[in-house]
Every structure is written in structure tokens, then in C-alpha cells.
Amino acid sequence: MHQKTLVELGAGLRQGEYSSEELTRVCLDRVSALDKQLNSFITLTEELALQAARDADARIRSGEAGPLTGIPYAHKDIFCTRGVRTSCGSHMLDNFIAPYDATVTQQLNAAGAVMIGKTNMDEFAMGSSNETSFYGPVTNPWDSETVPGGSSGGSAAAVAARLVPVSTGTDTGGSIRQPAALCGITGLKPTYGRVSRYGMIAFASSLDQAGPFARTAEDAALMLGAMAGFDLRDSTSVERAVDDYTGGLNESLQGLKIGLPTQFFGAGLDSAVAAAIELALDEYRKLGAVITEISLPNSQLAVPTYYVVAPAECSSNLSRFDGVRFGYRAEHPADLEDLYKRSRGEGFGAEVKRRIMIGTYALSAGYYDAYYLKAQQARRLIREDFMRAFEQVDVIMGPTAPSAAFRLGEKADDPVTMYLSDIYTIAVNLAGLPGMSIPAGFAADMPVGLQLIGNYFEEARLLNAAHRYQQVTDWHARCPQGYE
């Protein structure tokens, strides 16, 4: 049963082949059996899950089921879930029981999806390997010596290992697409403003966006349909009707104009990854797409720009973790300053502290113009590159990451090399565009991700392009050994 997609499981549930409770138990059993190795969950919510499954079963029996009703899913531990620990992968929030639900949580609940637990992640979503988590690293189901990517590493590994059919993630600088690529699954980062950020613990507010992980584009489309929408509680969410993401999945790709940014295929790209991407592009040619080279001349600005904007915003966003009202509080503080210093010093890990310091520096008097303002200007240039490109092409494609999954510990002590693993994904966040990663072959037996980038609110077009590719390939159906 665990090999079935969301679409197949939904059909089975509605036809009464099995109940959501049975399905949920299958998932929970797989977690107990397999997650010691993976470490993809921080918190399992067994009782809540079974209760939600029984409610879903009642709803299915009454004929009011939607496509997600009764479907188990794993929720990244960055989304607030009422009554359940919401740790954000940090010692700081190890004791934090959220008193309210994030909008995404509410919407998935309303759709009848069944949350079985909260997944592991880089601390406060800061990382590209899931190694900065207070709860220890997640391992890649394809090779337990390698990383699953990050920051949504737990959610990606759980879907790749068939613990759950779908999961949620967030993507600030590639945190959905890069782990999807490294774990060989499908991940989608929507247009900034498409999914509400309310209740999603902020890393960098102008970049953060939630999206789904699934094994197929079709499943991702159904998940996105439930997650997306305008939310009065998030001023940056966009008041715009949610598209029908499944309706156009099968449309022909004949004449689809695909642009390949030359900058995504230069030095630094692993040759085996490049070869896999070339083969994937051949498939698109066969499907009738027209492929041209394009230029995104300011691409090289993306990583440095990101590492000013994101830390600047995070340095402010994480100020609320001060030991006063919630979260970790140092014992026996001598005075107020001691309370602040030790609560934050002991509660945050090294990468979080590094970024808070970088961001604080970038915003300081005398440096603001040189860093923050400059970064905003660079951000505009990056956005304009994309806008010009979309005058010529419908979809931009390229590798999601410069290499397949790297070994645990390999880059942990070298932040700059680690930051470069997001070199192809970060510009998309800076521009606020939708992006996807889909499985496109292997490099030395590890999955390779093909990245699809669309114009604003063109998630449906990306899903269509991904789905058609998945109709003629089976990369997305490959299962890591030991998880069949």
C-alpha cells in the first residue's frame, strides 16, 4: 500500500478498499520500522493521526470526501500545529507547544488530510543538508552516508522512503527543491504570496514560501490545491483565485518554449548531473518542446545577495526568541542581559548564530547602504533577468543542484561551499517565482533533480510540464533499496 501514490490511495479510500485508519497505521508502522535510520521525524502524533483518520473515514462514508481526505502526510516542523510541539529543528523551541494552527495546517486539516507527525529540518530552516538540526541529521534513503538536502530534509526523506505519500516543506533558498532533487522526489515552491505564511515560523519573510513534496507531479498538484489561497492574516499573500492545478496536467507540450540559462551549465556543475539533465531535455524535445538558450546575466549575484537579504531578515525575525515568553530560557540568569545572552547563546545552534551575526552586521549603521540596500538593488536586477527571459520562453529549465547528494559531514565545516549547493535555486526565491524539482535520472546511483522555473502564478504550467515528463519516464517511480 505504501507504494501507491496519493491519487491511487484516494481512489482506494473512496472505494472502500481500505480505511484511512488502516492506511495511517501502515504509515505509522513504517515510521517505527524505518525511521531510526532516517531520523526524518522529530515528533510522531500517533493518537491525533488515528483520530483524524477515523474522522476522515466518517467523512468518506458520508460521501463528502475530497482528494486529500484520509491521506496521511508529514508536516515540516516549521508549521505551527495546535497542541503539538513545533520545534523548528531548534533547541530553542524544543519545549514549544504551539497554541494555534498555521493557515496551511488548517487548510490541510479542512481537506481531511491526516498529519502523522512533524518532520526534521535544519534549525530554523537554515541549512542545505539537514545537519544543523538540534535533533540530529536526516539520512538520505538512497544512501545512509549522504545527506537528504535541506532545509526540508525530513519531509523529503519521508516521502522518498515511502513513509508517507506526501509532505509539506518550505523553501527560502531552495529548501524544497534541493532536498527533492537529492532524494529523488517531486517538490514545488509556489510563487511568493500563493501560500499563506501565517503560522509558518519565519526565517526570511520576503523569501519564505511553503509547498508540497510528493512522488508525482499529479500528487503535488492536489497538495498545492489544498495549501494555496489568499489569507487575510498574511498581508503578503495574494488575493487571487487558486488555479485548477490538475485540470491541465495532460495538456500537450507541443511548442512549449523552454529556456536553458547558460549560467546554469557552467563550471561547478557535476558532469554526471549535466549528462542526466541533457537526457531529460531530450525527452522534452520528443514531447514537442522547443529548447533555446537564454541568459540570466546577473545569476552570479544570487548567492551573495541571498546571504545578505536572508540573514538580515532572520536577524530580526529571530529576536523574539529571547527567553522571556516562550521557548528555551537559561537557568538562573543573573540579570536581564545575562538572560538574553545565555538563552540565545544556549538555545541557538552555530549556523543560526552565524546568520544572525551576518544579518545584524549587514543592517548596522554605516553598513546598511553597502549591504542591505545594495542587495535590494541586485535583487531587482535578478528579477528583471527573469522577466526578460519570460518574454522569450514559457518555462526555464536546468539542474536543481550542482551535484547529487553529498556525504554527511562533507561540507558541514565549510559554510561557503554549503551555500553554493543552492546556487541554482536561490535566484528563484529572490525573484519570487514558482519553481519545481522533479526526478531526472541518476549520477553515480544518486538521484538528480531537474528544475523547472515558471513565470508568476504559473504553477499549473510547471505541473503540466512535469506531469507529461513523468508520463514518459519512470525516474519518479524508482524506490530506494530497503524501502520497497
Place this chain on the structure above:
Amino acid sequence: MEWETVIGLEIHAQLATRSKIFSGASTRYGAEPNTQACAVDLGLPGVLPVLNGEVVRMAVKFGLATHSTVAPRSVFARKNYFYPDLPKGYQISQYELPIVHDGYLDIEVDEDTVKRIGITRAHLEEDAGKSLHEDFHGMTGIDLNRAGTPLLEIVSEPDMRSAREAVAYMKKIHSLVRYLGICDGNMQEGSFRCDANVSVRPQGQQAFGTRAELKNINSFRFVEQAINYEVERQIALLESGGTVVQETRLFDADRHETRPMRTKEEANDYRYFPDPDLLPVEIDPVFIEEVARTLPELPEAKKQRFMDDYGLSAYDAGVLTANRELGDYFEAAVEASGGQGKLSANWVMGELSGALNKAGLEIGASPVSAGALGGMLRRIEDGTISGKIAKQVFEALWAGEGSADEIIETRGLKQISDSSAIEGIIRDVLENSPKQLEQYRNGQEKVFGYFVGQVMKATQGKANPKQVNELLKKMINNA
């Protein structure tokens, strides 16, 4: 050396919205600690601010009333600093692009001098919570009820040259925000408070002296005291060869002094940057016009109208328009009196204001309604009672003894205007005072007053004084 004082004020006016600036929690004052702080006010992980549209409308009203530019686009920024009553570790405020800027307000320095005070900017921001240092056994309690309360910070140009001017300006702003209905002006509850930037410079010097910022001033009296103290302190310092350091000083209302809080070196680097959780506030001209149509008559216009319509002096019109309630009361009294503008003004500013002051009441709580007062003024005007008797009637009105007419009737205070009746009384008085009559005839004309007094005494003050004078003059010469 002659010194000149330079003052600029930053006034914080709490906007009179029902809910907070970025959340739906109530702004009601005086609730149990932390009962009016929702997830957003507490700065819980994941929450987001949503702007209360009403504060924008209120800020636009203020901008229009102060001849300011209303910015087509203004931006909320984060002011970052750590403090226990600042839940998010930053205050959401407006920094580079405020919603209102470059306006002015005219103040009356004395009866015939008007001075224009520039308004640099007015921006929207959220208030912090309160730290409570008592009752916690050496620890500090935090009350976040006030966190997120909307404030309009109104920053003046350094255009004031004395504590008196500063008070006049502050009173004018206080009156204006209440006229506009955007702030209740309650200073005890902290709804209206100010910081003063104070410096001195040698008379005639162009450059400003080093300023001190005086914090925590919550009454008109304290503004005057704090500034005067600070000016004396700075002058004494400079004259003894010292220098003023740029610093923030706290005004201590109990000891009538200011003392240092933090110097420039200790000042925070607030690391302002645009808040990515909020969109810029875009205001189009149509919205501004719509708000303009809802503006009440403003003090300046009302003052001019009172002068034109009721023939009041500039001073009287100024007093009566200093707050909206007083002006409304006055006009209602005029109406009830049958159009007696000057008479109404005299009574409202005289007897009524005196009684209210004595009782410590605001005009809104006056035991004598505008209608009741007007009803009495009507009886003065038609000669039913004299001005003197009216004071008795007013006291009875204050005591709640009914309408003016009822009081006049039950107490028998109606003025005697019947000539034959008055003539009879005068005759009696003249007959009973031969000695005084003799003195009068010998040229002591001031004895005339004695006779008037006797007539009034005999009628218990009810005789029409004008008639008494006329008749007495005629009869005394014939007697």
C-alpha cells in the same frame, strides 16, 4: 550672555481605534494584565501583522488638518532592540517614508501674536507593553495589553523658543486630535504624551546648540516645568564653562528635575529596515478626498466663524474653540438663548467655567445643560430677571432645581418692571431717609447709590435696575 531656547516636540497620540494596529485584540484601557494580548501581540512564532485600515484614515485626517502632505506611499520599518516589554524584539514603525510630512500649525503665543510651528512628520507605529517593577519581589512583571496599541508620533520642527510656546503647541495638537476624533487625549492614561528636544544657543547664533531629549512628559504642566528646568541647567552648565552632552534625560515629576537616562554613545543602533511582513501603504487622491469630506469643522475655521457670527473677540472665540465639546456647548446655549452670542460666551466662559473648575468637571459632565443655560439667558434678555438675579438662578440650575423658568417662578425672582410699583417703593425710601436726602441735595451725589441699594434691598433685588435708576433720578429731584 543672552541665551535663546530652541525646542522641538515629539508627541505620541494614541489613536482611538477599537482594535490594535496590527491585530484584532482590544485596545480598551485598564483590563487585567495580559488579557488583551493575542498571539500577534505576544509575538508568538509564525504570527504576522495585518494593518488596521482605520489608523490610516486617522493619520490622513491629521495630515489634512495640519496642511501636511499625505504620502502616496509610506513604508513600515522594523526598529530592532531588545527589551522585555517589546515582544518581537522590534517595534514596527515608519522610518524613511512616514505617512504624513511637511505641515504646520499656528499657535497663539499671546492675545495678538500668532506663531507658525512646522510639523516635520507624523508617522504610525505600535506601542510597546509595560514593565512593572513593583509587587514582584525584585523581579519584573510584563503586561502586554498595551503592546500593539496604535500611535501617531507627531514630530515638530525646532520652532519653539520658550516653554510657554511649547505648551501652547502641545495644547493645540491636543485640541486638534480630539476635534478630529482620532485620540481621546487622556493624559493620565498615557493616550497623549510627549518628548521634548531642548537646546540653548547664544542670542543671534544660527547654529543649534547640543540638545537633550526629555522623555516621559505626560502633562502640560510638566512640559513647562521640565523645559524650564532643563534650560536653566544647560545655561548654568555653559556659563560655568561646561558643555552640554547629547543625551536622553528623564523628567522626574516628583523632584521637578531631569536626570540622564543614556548618552549618545549608549544609544541603540536600531538597524531599521523595511518590514517584509507588511506591504507599503498606498494612498490615492480619491481616498484623501473621501477622508477630507468627513473632517469636522476645525478649530481655526470655527474660531473665525464665532467671531463673524457672534461678534466675539478673537480671545473669546479662541477659548471657546479650544476644545470641540466646549464649542458645541456654546453653540447649543446660543441656540437655546434665542441667539444671544456674546451673553452666552460671557456665561460659558465666566460662571459656568468657574463652577466646572471648582467642581473639577469637564464640560461634558456639566450639571447645567446648554439648553438649561440658554433658557436662563433668554430670561435675562427679555428682562424677566436681572444679571444679578441670574446668578442665583444659575446656582439653582446647578443644584438641579429645575428649569430657569421653574426656578424663577418658585423662588419669585421675577424682576419688577412695573413703574408704579417701583415708584411706590422709591417714595417710601425717600421718605424714610431724610438725612441722606439732605446730603444729596448738598451736592454729595454718591449718596444716589445708597438710594438705589435701598430700593433693591426692599425688592430683594428684583426691581429692574435700569428702571430704578431712571425713576429715582426723576423723583429725587422732585422730592
